[in-house]
Amino acid sequence: MLKASKVHFCIRQRPIVDEVSLELNPGEILAVLGPNGAGKSTFFKILSGDIECKHGAIGYNGHDIYTLKSRELAEVRAVMPQHTQVNFPFTVQEVVELGLISTKAKDPSKLIREVLEATNTTHLKDQVFNTLSGGEKQRVQLARVLVQIWETKPFPRYLLLDEPTSSLDIAQQHAVLKILETLKTRNIGILVILHELNLAAQYADKIALLKNGMIAKTGTVEDVLEEEILAHVFDHPIHLIPNPATGGVFVSSAASSHPNIQTFKQA
């Protein structure tokens, strides 16, 4: 289990992440949602070990994150940041191979072949990474991150993704979340920051709503997706409509003509 307990992080006395506690179990997808500036990315960086929280604790399978060496941490969690720049002319295959840098895989070429297939990037493998389109780059980065935890291991592992669908078209967005779904059977827990509420509604097992550095609500998709709480978190009217295609709900954020709603200018 990946466990965050009372994680707290301040910048100049102002809390960015305010006593957030969260649990992620292997085999589930946890979507973290919230408006801009809610502290999602900071919380994400604390979980991945990029920054240290001032109070609180992060535990990976019961081990405190700050007692783990970077190599040990890389064995239990992989991270996909929002943007990754590559300044030198590396090929796609070279980029993906880097994901295996600190793991001793039994059959690295098989792992690489499988993640390239899963992310639909096999045909790109000899191209230079910098010449790819935004969506292709994102899929290659996903392949690099996946290969780090692709080999089956006897202990649970975790995958953290910060808006992995941001520059993908609709079909690719669903393709990515379908890949994440398949990871559930590999004893991997997935935490993903999403902007698109409908993706969360369709694919997540649990949702955590963040606002002003605090958890506004966390629980199963049915528990969290309520019009009132969503409208409060996002400062925007939100309607839930039964979704005939999935049997779940469809989240509509159509602008309301209601005069009392805060406009962008006032906010």
Place this chain on the structure above:
Amino acid sequence: MISTLSYTKTQSQNLILLGFGLVLGLVLLMSLSMGAFSIPFPQTLAILFDQVGMSLGTFEMQQENVLLQIRMPRVLMAILVGGGLGIAGAALQGMFRNPLVEPGLIGVSSGSALFAVIFMVLVPVTASLAWIKPIGLPLFAFVGGLINVLAVYKLSKSRGRTDAATLILAGVAINALAGALIGLVLFFADDSALRSFTFWSLGDLGGATWRKIPVSLVLIAIPSALLLFNSRQLNALALGEQEAFHMGVNVQRVKLQLLVFSALIVGAGVSMVGMIGFVGLVVPHLIRILFGADHRLVLPGSFLLGAILLNFADLIARVIVIPAEMPIGVITALIGAPFFIWLIFNLNKSKN
């Protein structure tokens, strides 16, 4: 299929390095035989093989002396310094994640020069310390280089990545400061210190003697070999420091190693032959353009190509104005500066 691909990849990398090795051997042979006092190729080979006990022909005593006592240490020094500048440039570019980084440009060389000058001016004063001179000069130069590279790194880094503009500005500022301080130190120098500074600052390989080779070997060859162990980590750093950490790289330790080894190599090189520009910039670029960015090839390739280029430049410097010698810095800059301009031009083009 992919396994055979990566197999052929290491194969081709080895072939490329072998090719560089052969070219280096050829340039060395030319370097040993050509110059103000010309030694024909057969005699050159005969002298070389005579050293390992094989007789290939006759040669004169004078030829042997020129080759072994004058040219040989010079050629070895050019290998060490050129190769060292190449590999240090490649490592620093990888660490800063910026293709514009060059030991001279970001102030490593001038920091080394400043501390070398301080050493040259101060050591005669305390004559009891004279025995440390052969090793003290390169070590002082190393400290200066390390201070400057750390300063530039801290100044140019914001939020985990280095900003190219700040990097160049920091380099310019630090170069100017080091230049001013060198002038200040020289102001207080006595005649003999000034003399040794003048000879040293000419920056040629003519001062290379067998006596200097062991120190250079220890301070350049060993750190260069240790840099090779960081090539996979450098590949990971190319994605970003955070990404490298996510993949399990101990980023702080790797960065410290890269900085210390590079400063050691550049410091030793500068203290031995003066400031030689552009090798550290041009060489890694050529390798990347020709063979890709994998540091497992870029690092050793940069060492070999740096050694080739500096030997070649030294050869030109020696034969172009016989019996005089052109300063080698002139030759490297003549090759390097147009390349640098071309590079900036292309960077601009790729941004638009």
